[in-house]
Amino acid sequence: MSVTEKISTLVDSKDEKFKELANKVWEFAETRFEEFRSADLLSNALENEGFTLERDFAGLETGFVASFGEGKPVVGILGEYDALSGLSQKSGSKSYDPIIPQGNGHGCGHNLLGVGSLAAAIAVKDYMETNNLPGTVKYFGCPAEESGYGKAFMAREGVFDSLDVAFSWHPYTMNAVPHTSSNAVIHATFTFYGRSAHAAQEPHLGRSALDAVELMNIGVNYMREHMIDDARIHYAVTNSGGLAPNVVQKEAEVTYLIRAPKPEQVQNLYKRVENIARGAALMTETEMEHQIEGSCHNLIPNSTLERVMHQQMDELGFPELNDQDIEFAKAMYHTFTDEGRESAKSLFDKEYASQLDERPIADVILPYTEKLSFMNGSTDVGNVSWKVPTAQCYTSTWALATPFHTWQVVAQGKQNYAHQGMLLAGKTMACTAIRVLEDEDLLSQAQEEFKNRLDGDQYESLIPQDLMPPRRNVSEAVGVE
Template identity: 65%
Template sequence: MSITEKIASYIDQKSELYKNLSDRIWDYAETRFDEVRSADLLCKTLENEGFQVERGVANLETGFIATFGSGNPVIAILGEYDALAGLSQQAGSANYAPIIQNGNGHGCGHNLLGVGALAGAIATKQYLEEHNLAGTVKYFGCPAEESGYGKSFLARDGYFNDVDVAFSWHPGTVNAIMHARANAVINATFKFKGRSSHAAASPHLGRSALDAVELMNVGVNYLREHIVDEARIHYAVTNTGGLAPNVVQAEAEVTYLIRAPKPNQVKDLYQRVLNCAKGAALMTETTVEEQIVGSCHNLIPNKTLEKVMHQHMQELGSAKITEDDIHFAKEIYHTLSDEEKNVAALQVGKEAAQILIDKPIVDFLAPLPEEPFFMGGSTDVADVSWNVPTAQCTTATWAFGTPFHTWQAVAQGKSAYALEATLLAGKAIACTAISAMENPTLIEDAKAELVKRLDGETYEALIPKDLVPPKAMEATAVIMA
């Protein structure tokens, strides 16, 4: 029996366990650093499967590392389980139907991601036991990927220093290897302090912090014309200073995500955004305090590992799809705008897109691209990829064209085809992990590629050395502010 057949058998035998775990984490829908029940569920499952679990690593209350085996090589498998605010949605519904208005939802499929990675880790452990192989498999429970960058804290504090190679995956609309680049990002808050006063009787005595926020945003919007093409800047006003228009707002706050292709570029761009904040404070005679609350590097692909993962995915084939799956996927597809459909069509080509209109679940594996494609967003997997060769895949857990971070993605989080695609990802991860453990030359070649791609650069975390991740309830307060 081949590696792919054995791994597939291991994972399929436990499919009901993985479905139950994924569905429960979907129900919990816990956001950044508040994934208390989700993390605990995964920890207990791994303990039951024979892993030694260390909780609270890197001062992450909902972070953990589960370890099985001993000696080299050391394989890391990365799991996530955080949801998104404001995306509550009923499972299995092709109509927008929040369970809780403004509640949380798994709009990026991390309920699937964490469980698929867990399936890969458990299957790797089973293979090691059955074949009496030396080596260590570590499942990294990584909280707050969406806006807290849990892996960046883990990388900063050296938790990947003894790892040889790392693997992960992500839910999506295609089956493919993620041979990709992504932006580095700095997440920062800017808190303005002014002086309150009666806005009509004595406006001259007030100093408006809200005016400062607005002026900063205007300044940054002008800045956009003068940054590198791939850079991105986004903001959200998280404190407007109150609800009374006849009171000059004495405090206000804005949060920024600042992205650029390289760490040095994002640091320079952050300084330029900070100058906009200082200028706004000067104009309004307010003060400003800034704080970097999270960050991650740009993603470094590793084609050496990706080729092996791609080969295993070819051998595994596509996930099982039923007529009921196709029917629901078509309902979801018809909720998308023409623009969303057209963008999706560009990813697969006109011919494939035409076929997918009637059967909008991708059941083929995309070719491995020669050159990395660029993702405008960011991922804290990047900090791992700077420290250790890292490979990722994506599988078709959602109907063709489904945008990330939408209610449509949440609605498909418990679908049968989402689970099948999740198991496929776990199989691909485990097969590639075993291939690396049985072939030291593969690991050596992957490490050599990483050195070449870094081209003399070394990892230095973008988050401050003294920054401590927020505790669970503190993080919830930030989200709800």
């Protein structure tokens, strides 16, 4: 049997267990830094499979590392399990139907992501045992990917320093191994403090913090003309100072995401935004405080590992779909706009795209290309990729054209085709990890490429050293009285 056949057999022998775990994490739907039940569920599952657990590390209560084996090479597999607020949705519903209005939901598929990676780690462990293969496999339980930057805190504390390679994946609407970079990001909050007064009777005595926020935003918007094309800046007013228009707002707050392709570029933009905030405070005679909330580095691709990963996915192929899969995917597909459907189909050749209206689940493996693409968004996998050679894949877990962070993602989170895509990702990562464990030359080539791509640059955390992740009371998080 080939490696792909052996790994497929190992994963398939436990597939019902993996599906059950993914469904439970979907039901927990815990947001960033509050994933207590999800972390316990996955860490206990790994411990029961013979992994050694380290919990509550790098200041992250809901983070953990599960290790098996000893010595080199050391392979890391990254898992996530945080949900999003405001995206509660009934599973299998073909229209918007929240379980709890404004409740949480897995709108980015991290219930699948965490368990697909867990399946990979367990399959590698089982293969190592059966074949007496030396080395170490580590599953990293990474909390708070969604604007919590869990891996950035982990990277700052040196959690990934022992690795030789790392692998990850993400649920998506296609099967591919991307060769891509991304924007680095700094997330910061700016708070202004003014002086309250009656806005009609004594406005001259007031100093408006809300005016300062508005002037800051205007200044940043004028700055956009003088940024590099790939930079992105967006903001949200998180405290407008109250609901009474006849009271001068004494406090107001705005939070910013500042993105650029390189860490030094995003740092420079952040300094310019800081200066604009200071100017807004000066103009309004208010006081200003600012705080970095988190950050991500840009992705460093590794074509050596990506080529091997694509080869494994191609050999595995996408699993067969049933009629119920197609029927539900079509229902989801028709909730999207014409523009969204046409945009999604444009990623495929015309012959295949012509079939997608009737069969809107991408079941082909897209070709691998070493032409570098660019993602304007950001991911904390980027921080790992600055520490160690890293590769990741996408698999079809959602109907074609499904947008991230929507109720449609949540509705599909327990579907058979979502589970099948999850298991394909697990098998792909496991097969790639085995190739690294068995081939010293492959590992050397990946590490040499990693060194060349960094070109002498060193990882430096963009998060202040004194900034720590928030800590919650466990009994409050799980609803215990």
